[in-house]
Amino acid sequence: MELRHIRLLCLILEHGSVSAAAKAAGLGQPTVSQHLRSLEEELGLLLFERRGRRIVPTEAALVFHPYAKQAIQILETGRQALEEHLGLVRGKLRLAGSTIPAHYILPAVIASFHDKYPGVEMRLQVGDTKWVVERVKGADVEIGFVGAELDQDGLSFEPFAQDELILVVPPDHQLAGHTLSLEELKKLPLVSREPGSGTRKSWEEHLRRAKVALEDLRVVAELGSTEAVLRAVKAGMGVAVVSIWAAKDEVMRGELQTVQLDLGTMSRTFFLVRHKSRPLSPSAQKFVELAMEGAPLGKPP
Incomplete structure (x- = not known):
């Protein structure tokens, strides 16, 4: 059973005539009539009765119609899914x-x-x-x-x-491997991310819980990227609070050391x-x- 035959059957039933269905499908009327005869032959049923220039659907056509529409709708849904799939792999x-x-x-x-x-x-x-x-x-x-x-x-x-903020210092820093209080941190030069940074926002939230503002610390530079902050620390400009994701490789290679703050784990x-x-x-x-x-x-x- 061909899909085009089923589509044309539905068009004839919905438009009321072969000529109207042919116009809607962009086909010639003889072509539509031939497709309809092919469908009737395949089903072994008469789908329309010819009454002069008019055709009238038989009971068989009316019974078959909702199933034909459902089949077309299912195939249309499948086509849309394929289009989405093609859009996915080529988009x-x-x-x-x-x-x-x-x-x-x-x-x-x-x-x-x-x-x-x-x-x-x-x-x-x-x-x-x-x-x-x-x-x-x-x-x-x-x-x-x-x-x-x-x-x-x-x-x-x-x-x-998940992430964790850590305090990093140069590898030869005297505080490397130690625990540091916030009062001690206030005395150290601090390299910070710029306003708008998620790392900075999270760091400020942890400070706020300890009733400390970033302005209370000795910020010597605000830099626009984490990479710049890490390089500044390695160059000896100061210490910094950064993501463990960003610093883990430098820490493993010994290029940076961590210092424990008495704020506890600073997760985000x-x-x-x-x-x-x-x-x-x-x-x-x-x-x-x-x-x-x-x-x-x-x-x-």
């Missing part, structure tokens, strides 16, 4: 991430996604948390990954990974941010699923 995916997720967590997710869907062209933009949230809100990207949850109407923030959560009212593209939805499945929701490294 473009726009992402944005703040420094730590973009540099240290997302590359592995992107590589895994590329293995599954090599036809998707991905673009990852990097900025601070505030900038990423603005990109999502303005529909410049579909999904963002940030280091802090901001108060933004219309956006949802879903936890997807990374968030996946998306617009509540905008449906995700198929590629974005698959990326979200993969990120949530593969993200390190337990302890950071």
